[in-house]
Amino acid sequence: MPATASIPADEVAALKADSFGRIALMRGDDGLFVRRDLGHVPGWLRLPAWWLARREARALRQVDGMAAVPQLLRWDGRRLDRSYMDGAAMYQRPPHGDLVYFRRARRLLQGLHRRGLVHNDLAKEANWLVLADGTPGVIDFQLAVRGHPRSRWMRLLAREDLRHLLKHKRTYCPQSLTPVERRVLKRHSWLRDAWFATGKPVYRFVTRRLLKWEDNEGQGPKP
Ligand SMILES: Nc1ncnc2c1ncn2[C@@H]1O[C@H](COP(=O)(O)OP(=O)(O)O)[C@@H](O)[C@H]1O
Ligand SMILES: [Mg+2]
Missing domain, CATH: 1.10.510.10 (Transferase(Phosphotransferase) domain 1)
Structure with missing residues (x-):
């Protein structure tokens, strides 16, 4: 699984932002995907935000290949990329x-x-x-x-x-x-x-x- 930093991608739209990260719709070489970026999470919340994102990455691995749920594309400890569902x-x-x-x-x-x-x-x-x-x-x-x-x-x-x-x-x-x-x-x-x-x-x-x-x-x- 490639690191998110090595993926060329442009932001298409901001979807949501809260204390646990910023969610954006992105366009990469393979099409649209949804990124949770923990980059701007305040220091005191970084650990729970990371823990929640890692939890999501592990859950998505468990349902890999299943229809009607996002596919895990990448998780590098800071950015979590999931396939976009229209x-x-x-x-x-x-x-x-x-x-x-x-x-x-x-x-x-x-x-x-x-x-x-x-x-x-x-x-x-x-x-x-x-x-x-x-x-x-x-x-x-x-x-x-x-x-x-x-x-x-x-x-x-x-x-x-x-x-x-x-x-x-x-x-x-x-x-x-x-x-x-x-x-x-x-x-x-x-x-x-x-x-x-x-x-x-x-x-x-x-x-x-x-x-x-x-x-x-x-x-x-x-x-
Ligand atoms: N895979 C996806 N496909 C389409 N839209 C998505 C996807 N993931 C997130 N979104 C949109 O982004 C919003 C926030 O994402 P979500 O993963 O639910 O974050 P949070 O945990 O902050 O609620 C969702 O309510 C939805 O509108
Ligand atoms: Mg939600």
Whole structure:
């Protein structure tokens, strides 16, 4: 895998910038790709930013060759290059009444989980794409976890991924929720309850007070 510095590429558009790096759409010799650049991350955040980017690189290696997720092109410790997927975020092009989208999204999740990867950040509509042909795509693997697909922990996290997808289905395709899906939505795991009791207030404090983020890309997570 070549180092990012050796790749001639031009910036086409800035996509997002926050304390954990700057995301830009780039054009290289082989076409468009998306770069996360940690170059301007403030010193005190460099370690967590690097850790998150490395996490994403490792997650993408785990799903190498899979459709509907970005391919890892390069990671050199400072810049992370991923293949570009042509589409729009779910909140920009909502899949209203599109049952086929949600069926495929479920299969996509099953594919990730079978390969020993859970995403962990699918409550955000910004991390779901509606690709140019109307099919689903998933991006942003910074919080993904790798493990044995049949371990209890991975199955618990996989169920949380699924619950997040079903919440989007409830928003855009409410009549198509099956009784089993309604039950999954109703059943709260201890993990979710622990997150709302402790993790979420801490996360809010860190992101809003310390990092001055407004976590509303894609209107934020659904309750
Ligand atoms: N592979 C990709 N293809 C198309 N757009 C992308 C891709 N990766 C990121 N983006 C765009 O850049 C935005 C930020 O990227 P993301 O990896 O989600 O970073 P963050 O972790 O900061 O949310 C996304 O919401 C999306 O609009
Ligand atoms: Mg994101």
